[in-house]
Amino acid sequence: MREFAFDTAQEPFGQRHPDEPAPQLEARNLSFSAGGLQLLDKVDLKIQPGSRTLIVGPNGAGKSLLLRLLHGLLKPSAGEVRWQGNALDANGKRAQAMVFQRPVLLRRSVFANLKFALSVRGTRGTARQQKIERALASAGLGHLANRPARVLSGGEQQRLAVVRALACDPELLFLDEPTANLDPASTAAIEDLILEANGRGVTIVLVTHDQGQARRLGEELVFLQDGQVAEAGPARQVLDTPQSEPARAWHEGRIYLGPNTQPLRARQERAS
Amino acid sequence: MHSFWEAFAGSFGLVLALDPDLMEIIVLSMQVTLTAVFLACLIGLPLGAATALYRFPGRTLVSVTLNALMGLPPVVVGLFVYLLLSASGPLGPLRLLYTPTAMIIAQMIIVTPIVAALTRQVAEDLNREYAEQFASLGVGPIDRMVSILWDARYGLLTVALAGFGRAVAEVGAVIIVGGNINHVTRVMTTTIALETSKGNLQLALALGLVLLLIAFTVNACVMALRSTAARSAYA
Numbered sequence: 001m002r003e004f005a006f007d008t009a010q011e012p013f014g015q016r017h018p019d020e021p022a023p024q025l026e027a028r029n030l031s032f033s034a035g036g037l038q039l040l041d042k043v044d045l046k047i048q049p050g051s052r053t054l055i056v057g058p059n060g061a062g063k064s065l066l067l068r069l070l071h072g073l074l075k076p077s078a079g080e081v082r083w084q085g086n087a088l089d090a091n092g093k094r095a096q097a098m099v100f101q102r103p104v105l106l107r108r109s110v111f112a113n114l115k116f117a118l119s120v121r122g123t124r125g126t127a128r129q130q131k132i133e134r135a136l137a138s139a140g141l142g143h144l145a146n147r148p149a150r151v152l153s154g155g156e157q158q159r160l161a162v163v164r165a166l167a168c169d170p171e172l173l174f175l176d177e178p179t180a181n182l183d184p185a186s187t188a189a190i191e192d193l194i195l196e197a198n199g200r201g202v203t204i205v206l207v208t209h210d211q212g213q214a215r216r217l218g219e220e221l222v223f224l225q226d227g228q229v230a231e232a233g234p235a236r237q238v239l240d241t242p243q244s245e246p247a248r249a250w251h252e253g254r255i256y257l258g259p260n261t262q263p264l265r266a267r268q269e270r271a272s
Numbered sequence: 273m274h275s276f277w278e279a280f281a282g283s284f285g286l287v288l289a290l291d292p293d294l295m296e297i298i299v300l301s302m303q304v305t306l307t308a309v310f311l312a313c314l315i316g317l318p319l320g321a322a323t324a325l326y327r328f329p330g331r332t333l334v335s336v337t338l339n340a341l342m343g344l345p346p347v348v349v350g351l352f353v354y355l356l357l358s359a360s361g362p363l364g365p366l367r368l369l370y371t372p373t374a375m376i377i378a379q380m381i382i383v384t385p386i387v388a389a390l391t392r393q394v395a396e397d398l399n400r401e402y403a404e405q406f407a408s409l410g411v412g413p414i415d416r417m418v419s420i421l422w423d424a425r426y427g428l429l430t431v432a433l434a435g436f437g438r439a440v441a442e443v444g445a446v447i448i449v450g451g452n453i454n455h456v457t458r459v460m461t462t463t464i465a466l467e468t469s470k471g472n473l474q475l476a477l478a479l480g481l482v483l484l485l486i487a488f489t490v491n492a493c494v495m496a497l498r499s500t501a502a503r504s505a506y507a
């Protein structure tokens with residue numbers, strides 16, 4: 001009896017294929033509704049450690065909402081988020097970091113913004129000092145360390161937000177349209193930071209609606225339309241030979257007005 | 273009988289000569305009001321921030337009470353403190369009635385709800401912006417309050433100055449609990465009230481001028497702070 005129990009604990013039966021690694025992050029049947037609207041509808045998602053997953057889709061598709069749910073900032077109304085095989089808890093959240101669509105910077109200096117994030121994560125003394133210096137250097141913000149963070153340019157602010165998130169040594173980094181309002185040079189700087197972190201093993205989950213960025217950064221791609229996954233798979237495949245009508249329309253630069261764009265309430269009524 | 277202009281000229285003379293009686297009154301006023309505002313901030317800042325940041329039972333009640341107390345007439349506060357401190361009152365044995373401490377208590381009760389209610393507003397606005405980032409970073413409840421209070425520092429200084437303005441101009445409560453005793457509890461506003469009724473317009477007007485100067489300085493400070501904060505995008 002004892003040995004059996006021991007065995008099951010180590011290798012649960014029938015959970016996964018032997019070759020397939022356990023997903024780092026998993027969404028199962030993830031749904032979110034508010035005010036009678038089904039904003040996210042039965043999303044299933046598996047994210048492998050060290051991978052780069054892009055979430056694309058039109059405005060209002062629920063991309064930001066999905067990130068918030070995956071990061072544990074919102075409670076799903078149905079379904080669940082699993083982190084390394086368990087329900088996402090406080091420890092799981094601490095292993096993740098997020099860069100928001102509009103960078104949220106404290107009303108303090110660039111340096112103090114980094115110091116704050118590291119202190120919250122319990123890093124102090126010389127270790128903190130070194131991490132701050134490394135972060136400033138990688139963002140190219142060393143000369144601006146004592147500047148109030150909120151007078152920086154848009155690109156500088158977003159770089160600070162990215163390196164602040166990375167300074168916390170997350171295993172997974174969420175980014176919500178980090179380059180939406182940036183010029184090409186600033187966009188390239190952010191993408192370099194992301195790729196460099198990914199090279200160190202940080203899993204990337206990034207929302208974008210920029211096709212070029214999707215091609216440059218994507219390994220896996222999830223196409224979201226009206227709160228549902230319209231299509232998911234390797235980024236190249238979804239981008240070059242989209243199978244679903246919403247993804248094909250996006251690929252061709254058309255405005256999609258298909259079955260998924262009817263008023264959400266109507267869809268919900270049909271579903272129930 | 274003084275003419276208007278005579279009184280005016282005389283009052284300038286008193287202020288410029290740093291008349292010792294005048295100075296004593298001004299110094300006591302400042303001591304009482306600054307102490308009261310300091311204590312009000314000690315209570316009002318965390319109380320206001322807590323109602324903005326935390327969900328706890330009775331949160332709405334605290335909010336409503338703070339707003340109601342903000343509009344409380346100072347004479348009512350004075351009466352309440354008087355009853356509390358009078359010989360037969362619950363705090364009578366402390367023998368605080370007609371002392372500067374009594375005036376500090378009264379002003380503190382008047383200012384604390386103002387500081388708390390304004391702080392709640394400021395903290396709520398900032399929290400709306402920071403909440404998700406803080407949740408993502410895993411900032412604990414104490415750190416959340418400390419950070420919000422610190423990042424709202426410019427707005428909160430304005431709040432404290434608003435409390436100061438209210439306290440320094442207050443007359444009804446301090447005259448009841450202080451008694452306007454010469455060299456003991458005589459402050460600017462109570463002296464103005466008394467001297468005017470006695471016909472000593474010169475001293476009354478001199479104190480009026482000083483109060484005006486203080487109000488002017490406080491407002492100048494608020495504006496300077498605002499522009500400093502705006503320049504650093506800290507507002």
Ligand SMILES: Nc1ncnc2c1ncn2[C@@H]1O[C@H](COP(=O)(O)OP(=O)(O)O)[C@@H](O)[C@H]1O
Nearest residue numbers: 034035039057058059060061062063064065066
């Ligand atoms: N916390 C929330 N409560 C209610 N509605 C929300 C919430 N968050 C987002 N929504 C709504 O969900 C829809 C999708 O929003 P969002 O995820 O921001 O879209 P996007 O794909 O552009 O990022 C929008 O209609 C938005 O108004």
Ligand SMILES: [Mg+2]
Nearest residue numbers: 063064101176
């Ligand atoms: Mg969004």
